[in-house]
Amino acid sequence: MTYLVCRNCGFSASERDVEDGLAVCPECNVDLKAEHPRGRDDTCRDAPFSRQEIPLRSAPRRIKPVFAGSAGEYFRIWIVNTFLMILTLGLYAPWAKVRERRFFYRHTVVDGRTFDYTAPPVAILKGYLIVGGGISLYYLAKVYNPLYSLLVFGIFSLVLPFLIYKSLRFFARHSAYRNIPFHFRGTVGESYRTYLLYPLLIPFTLGLIIPYWAFRRKKYFFGNIAFGTTANIFKGSARQFYKLYGIVAVMLTGVVVLFTVMILSFAPLIVTPEDVTFNTAMIFFFFAVYFTSLVVPAFIQQYIYAWTTNYCWGHSGLGNVRFQSTLKAGRLFWIRITNILAIIFSVGLLIPWAKVRRIRYIVDNVTVIADQGLDDFTAGLRPDESAYGDAATDFFDIEIGL
Amino acid sequence: MIEFKAVYFNGKTSRAYPVSVVFDGGTLRIRGSEGDHPALDVHIEDCTIAPPLGGTVRSIKLPGGAQCETTDTEAVSAMEHLTGRNTGMRLVHFLESRWKTAAGALAGLVLCVWLFATYGIPFLARKAAYAVPPELTEQMSRQAIKMLDRRFLKPSELDPGRIRKLREEFQHLSREIDADFNYRLEFRKSPHIGPNAFALPSGLVIMTDELVDLAADDRELLAILAHETAHVKKRHGLRSIIQNSGVFLLISLLAGDITSITSAAASLPALLAQSGYSRKFETEADRVAALYMIRKGWGTKPFQAILLRITRDMADYPGESLLASHPLTDQRVRHLREIEASMPEAE
Numbered sequence: 001m002t003y004l005v006c007r008n009c010g011f012s013a014s015e016r017d018v019e020d021g022l023a024v025c026p027e028c029n030v031d032l033k034a035e036h037p038r039g040r041d042d043t044c045r046d047a048p049f050s051r052q053e054i055p056l057r058s059a060p061r062r063i064k065p066v067f068a069g070s071a072g073e074y075f076r077i078w079i080v081n082t083f084l085m086i087l088t089l090g091l092y093a094p095w096a097k098v099r100e101r102r103f104f105y106r107h108t109v110v111d112g113r114t115f116d117y118t119a120p121p122v123a124i125l126k127g128y129l130i131v132g133g134g135i136s137l138y139y140l141a142k143v144y145n146p147l148y149s150l151l152v153f154g155i156f157s158l159v160l161p162f163l164i165y166k167s168l169r170f171f172a173r174h175s176a177y178r179n180i181p182f183h184f185r186g187t188v189g190e191s192y193r194t195y196l197l198y199p200l201l202i203p204f205t206l207g208l209i210i211p212y213w214a215f216r217r218k219k220y221f222f223g224n225i226a227f228g229t230t231a232n233i234f235k236g237s238a239r240q241f242y243k244l245y246g247i248v249a250v251m252l253t254g255v256v257v258l259f260t261v262m263i264l265s266f267a268p269l270i271v272t273p274e275d276v277t278f279n280t281a282m283i284f285f286f287f288a289v290y291f292t293s294l295v296v297p298a299f300i301q302q303y304i305y306a307w308t309t310n311y312c313w314g315h316s317g318l319g320n321v322r323f324q325s326t327l328k329a330g331r332l333f334w335i336r337i338t339n340i341l342a343i344i345f346s347v348g349l350l351i352p353w354a355k356v357r358r359i360r361y362i363v364d365n366v367t368v369i370a371d372q373g374l375d376d377f378t379a380g381l382r383p384d385e386s387a388y389g390d391a392a393t394d395f396f397d398i399e400i401g402l
Numbered sequence: 403m404i405e406f407k408a409v410y411f412n413g414k415t416s417r418a419y420p421v422s423v424v425f426d427g428g429t430l431r432i433r434g435s436e437g438d439h440p441a442l443d444v445h446i447e448d449c450t451i452a453p454p455l456g457g458t459v460r461s462i463k464l465p466g467g468a469q470c471e472t473t474d475t476e477a478v479s480a481m482e483h484l485t486g487r488n489t490g491m492r493l494v495h496f497l498e499s500r501w502k503t504a505a506g507a508l509a510g511l512v513l514c515v516w517l518f519a520t521y522g523i524p525f526l527a528r529k530a531a532y533a534v535p536p537e538l539t540e541q542m543s544r545q546a547i548k549m550l551d552r553r554f555l556k557p558s559e560l561d562p563g564r565i566r567k568l569r570e571e572f573q574h575l576s577r578e579i580d581a582d583f584n585y586r587l588e589f590r591k592s593p594h595i596g597p598n599a600f601a602l603p604s605g606l607v608i609m610t611d612e613l614v615d616l617a618a619d620d621r622e623l624l625a626i627l628a629h630e631t632a633h634v635k636k637r638h639g640l641r642s643i644i645q646n647s648g649v650f651l652l653i654s655l656l657a658g659d660i661t662s663i664t665s666a667a668a669s670l671p672a673l674l675a676q677s678g679y680s681r682k683f684e685t686e687a688d689r690v691a692a693l694y695m696i697r698k699g700w701g702t703k704p705f706q707a708i709l710l711r712i713t714r715d716m717a718d719y720p721g722e723s724l725l726a727s728h729p730l731t732d733q734r735v736r737h738l739r740e741i742e743a744s745m746p747e748a749e
Binding site: 118143374 | 455494499500507515518541647
């Protein structure tokens with residue numbers, strides 16, 4: 001396979017990537033199809049980070065990550081966490097958060113070594129207090145005067161991109177593998193473009209920007225994450241996201257057609273009141289509508305999740321390491337539905353089991369493709385990050401893409 | 403002397419060095435088991451031992467950003483024990499590692515939630531409700547009445563003389579029950595809600611024309627007004643707002659990540675808790691009203707009569723369910739009779 005190399009930073013892309021719509025270097029906006037000397041000019045703008053994606057040899061190693069935790073083990077951690085959280089009126093929450101995340105990180109084994117989450121709980125507590133204060137302010141304002149809550153919401157939307165930026169930095173800084181921390185290299189400006197500008201443009205573009213927005217959100221994470229001094233290279237293109245959302249639109253149209261057919265075929269049965277079939281038909285009809293309105297969004301959600309996760313991992317390159325993700329929407333959907341049922345019927349006691357089951361499926365479907373071992377990554381600088389961003393991710397459940 | 407096998411990471415590269423570690427109580431001697439690297443002695447005072455968690459690997463942070471990882475959890479806990487590290491988290495780990503303690507935590511959790519929902523939240527809500535400044539309740543009530551006027555209420559069509567007389571009687575009554583608050587009585591016509599009365603936290607009491615028309619005499623209306631005054635005096639309105647948000651907070655804290663997928667299942671206990679609270683408030687307000695009526699020498703008969711008549715009449719109104727938080731009328735009437743029977747000076 002031939003590679004096109006960015007003359008500015010050394011970023012390389014295969015010809016297939018370029019055919020898929022990757023015309024310019026994602027970092028420097030240099031046209032890849034124009035003059036492309038195969039050699040590398042070392043005037044890379046991000047000096048401490050290596051931005052070179054090294055082409056793989058013909059027979060690289062395929063490493064299967066393993067999730068080694070068990071549901072029983074997690075149940076005990078979870079129940080003690082919850083108990084201590086209630087006992088301390090929520091003050092234990094940061095410690096619980098760190099222990100929970102640590103459990104999942106330390107049981108994810110890649111090439112015989114585990115991940116680690118090293119965030120200091122006290123820093124997260126500060127973040128919780130700040131963000132919790134903001135949320136209380138919002139509810140107070142809502143009780144006092146609904147107009148004020150709108151104002152608070154407006155201020156909040158202005159602050160949110162900054163919080164996301166800070167939280168991603170904090171999250172990356174405190175995630176480590178083989179004692180090498182991750183780094184998040186994204187800028188505040190890109191965060192404001194991604195989380196404020198594009199959503200604001202949705203009404204003006206009649207929603208046509210939504211796939212592009214989804215792409216930019218993923219790009220903000222995958223295009224800026226670095227392991228030690230090795231930056232991840234994200235080669236995704238917005239065009240593929242338009243394809244995905246096109247398929248989703250077709251699915252939604254199908255459901256609307258199905259609904260219409262259902263309503264039209266049931267309408268005569270429901271309208272004749274004295275008939276015996278009246279009740280059963282109506283109950284069946286409402287059950288069908290309710291079921292569809294619950295199941296279809298869940299399936300579409302899992303479909304989008306599976307596709308984007310597979311795509312983003314598949315189009316990432318970390319030095320001489322590549323990834324492959326083979327999630328199946330159908331399987332994820334089945335796990336989701338059965339998990340919800342299990343949680344409801346166990347009054348929440350099966351939450352840990354459900355969580356471990358889903359994580360195990362996701363980890364089982366990732367493959368790390370490495371040229372040699374994973375021994376040659378370097379650490380670099382260690383800046384400190386404050387924690388209020390981390391609390392923001394927990395409160396607003398921003399998906400970070402792992 | 404504690405000895406164990408470990409893996410050493412220097413913190414600069416991702417390379418793993420197999421090492422053997424010897425700890426003599428003060429110094430960690432780390433020696434590479436394949437080749438010379440690393441060979442270092444560090445004092446335990448300069449190291450951080452990451453707290454234990456489930457069956458996961460143990461890690462020791464060394465000075466200068468290096469780290470040792472080992473699966474020999476026993477050796478590391480022995481080290482922790484010897485140096486008195488992580489006492490708090492070791493206790494948490496102890497609770498987490500056994501099924502018996504986990505079951506204990508579950509039982510404790512259920513007990514705590516029950517205690518908190520029954521005593522904690524109402525107690526805190528009462529404290530908070532009395533601390534709310536009057537300007538805020540004024541503002542809130544103004545918003546609420548504006549909304550109600552727009553959607554459910556119409557201007558009263560009662561005779562102005564009748565309104566004046568009821569207001570005078572109400573001023574007298576409210577001063578006797580609660581002298582500290584500024585009470586006002588307003589009338590509205592509401593074909594939607596029907597015969598009803600309600601109080602806002604600021605001391606504004608609204609009575610519908612339909613209720614005035616339904617009453618046989620003014621004592622019946624005064625019984626209702628005494629009930630509403632008690633709601634304001636005891637800050638029931640504010641307390642229920644605060645309690646309901648407390649329950650919501652508690653449930654979201656407990657459910658954490660599942661609120662989004664099972665919101666229907668999560669809102670059911672919230673609804674149950676809320677109706678339990680509001681029932682308590684109604685009973686309390688009934689009691690205040692009953693005692694007032696008995697003190698006046700009127701007895702609770704007028705109160706019982708108007709309650710029964712309202713219930714009979716209510717069924718005709720579409721907005722009936724809007725304010726239907728009152729306990730079943732039969733129970734309320736029985737409760738009123740019990741109060742009267744238990745009073746020694748009652749007739």
